[in-house]
Amino acid sequence: MKKEPINISRRDFLIQSSTLGAGLSLGLYLPLTGCDNKGEQGAAQISAPDVPEVNAWVVIKPDDTVIIRIARSEMGQGTLTGLAQMVAEELECDWSKVTTEYPTPGQNLARDKVWRSFSTGGSQGIRGSHLYVRKAGAVARHMLVQAAAEQWDVPIGECQAANSVITHTPSGRSTTYGKVAVAAAELFPPELVELKDPKDWRLIGKPIKRLDTDDKLNGKQIFGTDLKLPDMLNAAIKACPVFGGKLKSFDDSKVKKMPGVRKVVEVDGYAVAVVADTWWQAKTALDALPISWDEGANANVSTASIEQMLDAGLTSSDKVFVGNEQGNVKNALRGAVKKIEATYRYPFQHHATMEPMNATARWTKDKCEVWCPTQNGEAALEATAKAAGLPITKCDVYKLHLGGGFGRRGAFHDFVEQAVAIAKQMPGTPIKLLWTREEDMAHGHYHPFTKCKLVGGLDKKGNLTGLHVRISGQSILASVRPQWMKNGVDMITFQGFHAEGDHAISYSVPNLLVDHAMRNPPVPPGFWRGVNINQNAIYMECFIDELAHATGKDPLAFRRQLMAEHPKSLAVLNAVAKKAGWGKPAAKGVHRGLAVVKTFGSHVAACAEVSVNSKGKLKIHRIVAATDPGHAVNPQQIEAQVEGSFVFGLSALLYGECTVKGGAVEQSNFHDYPSMLIKEMPKVDVIVMPSGGFWGGIGEPTIAVAAPAVLNAIFAATGKRIRELPLKTSQPQLV
């Protein structure tokens, strides 16, 4: 078995012992700041334990309760349970005794980031932390076993741990983790630990139940919106609806006397908030408040003006960046016997988390605390410190359970900045800021609007000899993470088209050019579950289908021909084709469509079955979906994520579009930004086929294959190729 070096242990030890000032103890008592451990005040946060921690990740109580610390956020995707499974796997503890708690980002900073990344996005929760959390479990196990061995005065090699029980094999003596945890906390962590061979895993790979279900069944789960602190006041906010616009003036004399109103405040020059005893009073007063806006330079921006810009980009050579180039596309297309060309369109989308944006802040000149649902505690802490005007060491963030994230609550903490800005104007009073749904719709960080022109060249045998993919539209990175760009190129734009890596194209095309005309409208873009693979998979997978039909070949056979060098993608494609019965007749009126991609490190494919009746009404009967994530930590949660991702992807396909008029988003609530319902939900057959050897993501990948598989099935059913989304606008008769 391979010895895994513990990079963290020695350094960790030095930092921790110096933090303590003296002594050899690894057991740290963490200060309880502001938040009760669970209950009234929200999610379980680290509090002063009644026993010292074995290491940063593991606390074991005398009654054998195991507390596993979780740095990433739980927002429904099941990462909390998956991470605990991985620690527990190596810890060899009794799973029925496992509970979890969140360290705060402030505690993480104070301990030199012992818990590493808090960022929960990019389907990284499991795959980005599996090695160090498994090591953390293994280190803790080693220390517990060593403590028992020392108590018995026997060689550690004669002792074994299983299910929280340590046994000295030769003598048959045994003890439990709870009995030796205090002694274990005094020990040095080992320099090296062995991680288990995957074939010996007993928790990883098992369809274990989630740890966080009970409170979601009876209303006890505290979300950000539910937080209640002593003497807390509530705030409702309105920011200038036009992107980039400013607050000109407001007349608070009209609302000051309304019931419960405490204060009307300006927020950072672009918004105004009413603070009242209850949120309903704050919102009622805000609705009555006369406000005038300085709409600024974007007041004339519209969907049409943006689309014009994108259309020009489809054929321009200005500000064009190359994402992948193989061979010589120009020559290949010139020499092609047949050329196929198509242009697709994918509109702005909104995250529309069920829980609107919110945060609670308490500011004094010495300290600022924030309670909020966030996908990235560290980023929330940075936003807090900046808005508070205080050193980061005087701030902390207590993470609350998220009512959905989907990318909205990771890179952006505008709601935190606002809550702090309001709280700063009422020192010492906790202020809970909650956005209305309308405010939430108006101030999203939208999935970019892009268009794509594809030109494919075929030889006389129908082989694809050249392919030019021109994407025109907004770069997320240019706006959100310019520091991640290389030579002006936003590689995330090319998800699914990369030459290699987590988002590599699944086909071998001898002459390929994928380029991006960067056209950045003044609409704030953001990472939206799946990010750019959503539209890129539609562009590529629908166009491949077009090419197959142009050559008269079966879409499965046509794809297979191009996938010889991509065996793992081919395997998931074959799996869905087999399970769906591709090539065999479907039920009367039912037609099939395929899609396959590699994204977020996983290989995924889907086969959709749809019918379209004589009135043009679409029914999606079933989607068969296969995922090869390398290692599958919790297959039943993968199944839940696949089904859920289809609701997200299909809602976008059927209904999702934010349009812009007068520099503002026109949609305001679920009546004009609908989300699909249970009656529209197809049966989903999930195939989880981990092939081992790598760690791919789960939360996002399959979202990308739902829409193209359905669109290809619609073509098979109707002979009509839909290239503009959503279906409700391009083909109203279809829904």
Add this chain to the structure above:
Amino acid sequence: MARLNINGKVIDVEVDGSTPLLWVLREQLGLTGTKYSCGTGICGACTVHINGEAVRACTIPVSTLDTAQAIVTIEGLSTDNSHPLQQAWKELDVPQCGYCQSGMIMTAAVLLKKKPNPSDSDIDNAVTNICRCGTFNRVRKGIHLAANINKRGRS
């Protein structure tokens, strides 16, 4: 001032009559299991029971209610997660983020009362709640399972 009948108790609340029931539950009474999401009656996150009907609490001004309306919230469904829907939900790990789930469960509870053995199309018609995490297929399974648990309990 309103006098309400909530989870079997009569409670007096000091509140403006135009306030929606949702906000009285959440802010005056601390019953935060009932959620705000759309505020316009579309999403179902705020679903409660009034005299046995599933009702969207964000659309009901509290002035229209008195003690003749028996209101049940998620907190009043059971005290110990023993309602068949809660059992089924637990068995199938239905919730993802959980934000819509109070509303889902309260909607399904009325359906099961009216139709102890609902068909898929009964479910399609009754459950019009939005779930952005996409728990629909497990919600459907959960309702069928709860119907079975009920049946077992009766026989």
